[in-house]
Amino acid sequence: MMAKLSSLFVTFSRVAASSQKLGINLIRVAILVIFMWIGGLKFWNYEAEGIVPFVANSPFMSFFYTKSTPEYKDYKLKEGEYNEVKHQWHVANNTYGFSRGLGILIMAIGILTFLGIFSSKIGLIGAVLAIIMTLGTLSFLVTTPEVWVPDLGSGEHGFPLLTGAGRLVIKDTAILAGALVVLSDSAKRVLNQLK
Structure with a gap:
């Protein structure tokens, strides 16, 4: 019985060890799906309005908007809500x-990363861009007050208590890890082609 279990374990381990290439390519597919979906959502008004706190508070991106940082708080919309006055503010702010x-950029990065299955050089560029983008997204944990639970009297607030916005951002740690794996694979393949 123990010999059979040992043999099954060895067989499983060999199969698992040989699946690395498949796993790396599945990371590329996952990045493609996530980036195409999230990038595509950027064309919907509710998504554009939802990212305003991140962009407005970012020292790297706030210049894309025409309005000052604290002003956006007066023009927040709930997902699916429509208010003509607030909508016009977002039009004037360059929100949409x-x-x-940004949606076009995100989708392009997803496509470049995916194409790494077929071209190591294109995949290398995509992985570098995916890493830069995810680091930018993770910077929102430092720059955006809305990612932390506010002090509203319960005694539960601040770090490490993430709001919905914070939970949205923190998932990029997994994308960053995947992009690093893809970067390493693409770089190895490029170096092998240079030999």
Whole structure:
């Protein structure tokens, strides 16, 4: 009985060890799906409005908007809500224009990363861009007050208590790890081609 279990374990381990290439390519597919979906959502007004706190508070991106940082708080909309006055503020703020441009960039990065299955050089570029993008997203944990539970009297607030916005951001740690794996694979393949 123990010999059979040992043999099954060895067989399983060999199969698992040989699945590395498949796993790396599945990371590329996952990045493609996530980036295409999230990038595509940037063309919807509710998503564009939802990213305003992140962009407005970012020292790297706030210049894309025309309005000052604290002003956006007066024009927040719930997902699916419509208010003409608030909508017009977002039009004037360049909320929708920026979001659509960001969506195109995100989708392009997803496609470049995915194409690493077929071209190591293209995949290398995609992985580098995916890493830069996810580091930018993770910077929101430092720059965006809305990622932490506010002090509203319960005694539960601040670090490490993430809001819905914070939970949205923290998932990029997994994308960052996947992009690093893909980067390493693409770089190895590029180096092998240079030999």
